[in-house]
Amino acid sequence: MDRPRKPTLDTVASAVGVSRATVSNAYNRPDQLSAALRERILAAAQALGYAGPDPVARSLATRHSAAVGFMLGHRLSASFSDQALSVVLDGLASTVDGHDHCLVLMPGHDRGGPRPSTVSRAQADVVVAYSLPDDAPALAAVRARGLPLVVIDQPVLPDTARVEVDDYAGARMAAEHVVARGHRRVAVLTFALRPDGRNGLVSPVRRGSASFRVTRDRVNGYLDVLGDVPVWECADSTRELARTGARELLSPSPTRPTAVVCTSDELAFGAIQAARDLGLRVPEDVSVVGFDDIPAAQHADPPLTTIRQPLAEKGRRAGELALRLLDGGRPGEPSRVALGLVERESTTAVK
């Protein structure tokens, strides 16, 4: 027993005794027909169980789908536990949601971003990419489809709108902050350089082959200030992986670092926990600097010194760019947002 065929515009039109176009107008251009007729049509539709124009057919006819695609670098679970992403996504959503758009999520199947086949089936008329590897196949898939693309924190791509941040400069700020406070033994804790799930100390070779631009720029920013210091890579930006890594970095030794700079606040939280695991106080024994300034940073114990990034603003900008591309606008200049150091209590001068 299959369901009775759903009513269409035609069903309603012939029921009321008008043409398809008139029924269409009743929904899309109320000013094109008399209020009375419109009422009659809507009532008939109601009675027939017609819920309004079919979105797919409408999309085909109008050639746009009122949906914004969002490509993520990670699986959803990893993504959602990332507060920074959540805030960005919220900024984006607040912009596009006002326009009755849906968000089509294309989660990464592993760490490399969505599959090309997912991208080629997604019904969206613009897509926003965030925290993908520079060479993600999903990016090529979007371009192949000819969909307008907005990237956040990605390298320059031709004909693409971007919102960008000077991660290199931000990282330098963080490093200079600890150097200015007398720290000479510093370590770096970073999230993934490449999407292959590795955890551990980073060799120069690996550093050179980083495929996440954000990671590469931040790490380079640190090292250009700090010199050749140990760098520990975590496969994901999670507290637990950071805790494990930082325990290695901070293990007792004559050259134990007095400061750890981290590519995210989440990693910094893990570093603080690791310090405590080892009986070290923050900031008295170890200073810790984060990156992002997520909401939790100021409520942390101790409140976290970090590089502030206007996350919600990034999302909003991406949303605005997406809306503009949707309107047929040109990508235009990259939208650049500013970074700044927020000094709180997780750092202090070296003893």
Place this chain on the structure above:
Amino acid sequence: MDRPRKPTLDTVASAVGVSRATVSNAYNRPDQLSAALRERILAAAQALGYAGPDPVARSLATRHSAAVGFMLGHRLSASFSDQALSVVLDGLASTVDGHDHCLVLMPGHDRGGPRPSTVSRAQADVVVAYSLPDDAPALAAVRARGLPLVVIDQPVLPDTARVEVDDYAGARMAAEHVVARGHRRVAVLTFALRPDGRNGLVSPVRRGSASFRVTRDRVNGYLDVLGDVPVWECADSTRELARTGARELLSPSPTRPTAVVCTSDELAFGAIQAARDLGLRVPEDVSVVGFDDIPAAQHADPPLTTIRQPLAEKGRRAGELALRLLDGGRPGEPSRVALGLVERESTTAVK
């Protein structure tokens, strides 16, 4: 200057000198034509910049869109900061993504769920609803469109697949746990009873008019064990609102509670912070019980006693049900998942 018209099946067909149908077959039924011809077609498509069949047109012709809709009770920001939701969503995504389906997110415009207009424009052929008010207009909109519906944690609806949990029993477990440890003065901290943004003590009238089934069942479970104890409602399940509320509940008084039971772990974290704000130790001075057992619960300080809910499993079940409805299957019996108490270190016997 508008873009050159995109190539279609026809473009490729006439370039190769075959019919549209054959090109279509090259993509969808490789066994229907010779490998050599298929190669030629694919190569021509590549050369013409044809990225494969247009998803919208395909959806119109096949009458399904390979997308699963997900209706949220909240704005995206509130949703994304909710770890429990994230885990559910991940379970759902892992199920549907394996079948090359996209996830279409329909955020709530306030706390009442998505607008009907959003629902009627969304291109999905099944929708999953989560943490919506019982009377959310979005639910009616889905039914009006005749789309199959899967609900999580919602009241029974005719002709709808459900995954459900016995929240009432879970809440009883939590309450009985503290009672068994000698607590006689207990308070309840809950998330919203109704989607109106209220924060504060809950009157019996308000309690009776709760429109979130989950909240209603949990609070009733607590109170049926604890009697008529104070209940503080937070408009959202956030740490900060909980902190504020718990500070009220725990403010110095001869009847200050020795235990707080919370409808979510996130609220419990706020309660712990509030206790500390007031100079109270957890669990020595105040025991705290959460609900959900999100990943953060076991790493909390102190590790949180809570009611474990198999969140990822809920998502997966919802995904499986959605896939089944997609195949024309019947809703069938509700899929029920089990709850259990996880005793950690945030609770202890009363002094």
Place this chain on the structure above:
DNA sequence: TTGTATGCGTTATCAC
């Protein structure tokens, strides 16, 4: 204000 004709890019059912 209302109706007619046509196009949107596919898939699917048959012929050949």
Place this chain on the structure above:
DNA sequence: GTGATAACGCATACAA
């Protein structure tokens, strides 16, 4: 194996 042809459900110039 391959090719016409008819849906799919709607929007939109344009004519009436």
